[in-house]
Amino acid sequence: MRNFASIAELLNQDRPGYTLPQALYTSEEAFRFDTEVMLKSVWLYACTVAHVKNPGDFYVFEMANNSVFIVRGRDGEVRAFYNTCTHRGSRICQVQAGTMPRIMCPYHFWTFGLDGKLIAARGMPDDFDKGAHNLRQVALENCGGLLFICLADNPPPIEPAKQDIAAAIGIYNMDKLKVAAVEDLHDTANWKLVMENNRECYHCEANHPELLNSLSGSGFGRGNPEDGDAADEDDVTAQVERWKAMGVWRDLVEFPDGGWHRVGRLSLAHGALSQTMDGQPASRKLIWPVEHAEPTSVSVWTQPNSWHHFCCDHVVTFSVMPQGPDRSILRTSWLVHEDAVEGEDYTVENLTHVWKATNRQDRHLAEMNHAGIVTDGYRPGPYALEENLVDAFKTFYVERAKAALEAAGQP
Numbered sequence: 001m002r003n004f005a006s007i008a009e010l011l012n013q014d015r016p017g018y019t020l021p022q023a024l025y026t027s028e029e030a031f032r033f034d035t036e037v038m039l040k041s042v043w044l045y046a047c048t049v050a051h052v053k054n055p056g057d058f059y060v061f062e063m064a065n066n067s068v069f070i071v072r073g074r075d076g077e078v079r080a081f082y083n084t085c086t087h088r089g090s091r092i093c094q095v096q097a098g099t100m101p102r103i104m105c106p107y108h109f110w111t112f113g114l115d116g117k118l119i120a121a122r123g124m125p126d127d128f129d130k131g132a133h134n135l136r137q138v139a140l141e142n143c144g145g146l147l148f149i150c151l152a153d154n155p156p157p158i159e160p161a162k163q164d165i166a167a168a169i170g171i172y173n174m175d176k177l178k179v180a181a182v183e184d185l186h187d188t189a190n191w192k193l194v195m196e197n198n199r200e201c202y203h204c205e206a207n208h209p210e211l212l213n214s215l216s217g218s219g220f221g222r223g224n225p226e227d228g229d230a231a232d233e234d235d236v237t238a239q240v241e242r243w244k245a246m247g248v249w250r251d252l253v254e255f256p257d258g259g260w261h262r263v264g265r266l267s268l269a270h271g272a273l274s275q276t277m278d279g280q281p282a283s284r285k286l287i288w289p290v291e292h293a294e295p296t297s298v299s300v301w302t303q304p305n306s307w308h309h310f311c312c313d314h315v316v317t318f319s320v321m322p323q324g325p326d327r328s329i330l331r332t333s334w335l336v337h338e339d340a341v342e343g344e345d346y347t348v349e350n351l352t353h354v355w356k357a358t359n360r361q362d363r364h365l366a367e368m369n370h371a372g373i374v375t376d377g378y379r380p381g382p383y384a385l386e387e388n389l390v391d392a393f394k395t396f397y398v399e400r401a402k403a404a405l406e407a408a409g410q411p
């Protein structure tokens with residue numbers, strides 16, 4: 001591994017309760033460190049089981065120089081492989097997503113089973129050992145339908161977060177969903193700023209008219225009477241009782257024990273039943289076990305690169321993929337019931353409207369933030385009280401970064 005002494009020094013300058021030192025957001029070196037060390041030591045959200053619904057379906061996750069594809073095998077298992085051929089290293093999957101009966105490298109047509117085993121390689125010597133040239137597998141875990149990968153040789157433990165996430169979203173049965181729309185937004189901002197922006201609603205009131213139809217401010221959706229949105233305390237208590245009685249309640253947990261997930265059931269504002277412009281479900285086929293819609297969503301946030309909202313009728317899922325010191329991709333996917341028919345049960349326009357608008361507003365905020373941080377005048381600034389989850393993200397980043405350096409013998 002390269003020497004990252006300068007990064008270790010910057011990490012030691014980090015001040016609790018404040019934003020990071022400038023270079024950790026902006027420098028080429030910090031980006032190399034993030035993508036070569038820090039982000040390889042954690043679980044990264046890639047896509048859902050619905051993105052690879054049938055045997056042969058594949059989906060590509062890209063981070064800086066690394067490209068990994070996720071593919072469903074004939075046995076129904078979902079696996080992840082580096083997107084590089086074991087012959088002379090060509091990239092294999094050339095497009096974002098698709099279906100293939102076998103994995104075939106487009107260069108010299110070495111062919112692999114959907115389980116990564118090399119099946120055919122033309123013109124090799126008699127003593128060629130096919131078994132020694134299977135595709136290189138990447139660790140993958142299925143948390144209730146959300147697929148996480150880890151580029152470490154020895155991934156960190158994923159329990160108990162895995163069970164906890166699965167328990168929270170199991171009622172939405174992701175195996176029965178389909179992807180209705182995907183959008184990639186290219187942000188001219190460091191990935192950590194895209195993430196920090198997601199972890200607070202300090203900016204929401206002034207920036208997100210569409211989202212505020214359904215999302216109440218404080219606590220990311222928990223009704224707060226002072227916001228004049230969701231409901232008053234009594235209503236929230238009554239809602240919780242109702243959802244408990246329906247068997248869909250879920251207590252909020254926030255990054256327990258330095259952990260990497262936050263999950264909870266939240267109230268939607270103004271009685272909205274879904275994150276849509278008119279507050280009505282975007283899809284007529286509900287995806288939760290209750291026959292009618294309720295003003296609530298289960299939301300999942302994971303460190304360091306994802307967040308997800310499970311409404312009664314659809315799921316929106318977000319993955320941040322770092323591409324350069326000031327370039328990040330935000331990939332958003334909208335999922336509906338597999339039986340929902342476009343044009344009849346839902347329209348993509350209505351389904352995607354709120355988050356397409358919100359993502360553009362958030363892109364602008366992250367880009368503005370990055371543009372200010374690169375100036376000579378930037379100094380780490382203090383987090384507001386309601387930016388506690390930005391602080392949690394930053395602290396996770398610093399702690400995991402330090403641990404990864406230490407593990408590599410570079411304390």
Ligand code: 3BY
Nearest residue numbers: 198199200201204220307
């Ligand atoms: O989607 C989210 O989780 C956060 C909450 C509020 C603003 N934001 C985009």
Ligand code: FES
Nearest residue numbers: 085087088105108
């Ligand atoms: Fe893949 Fe040659 S590099 S077949």
Ligand code: FE
Nearest residue numbers: 197204208362
């Ligand atoms: Fe926002």
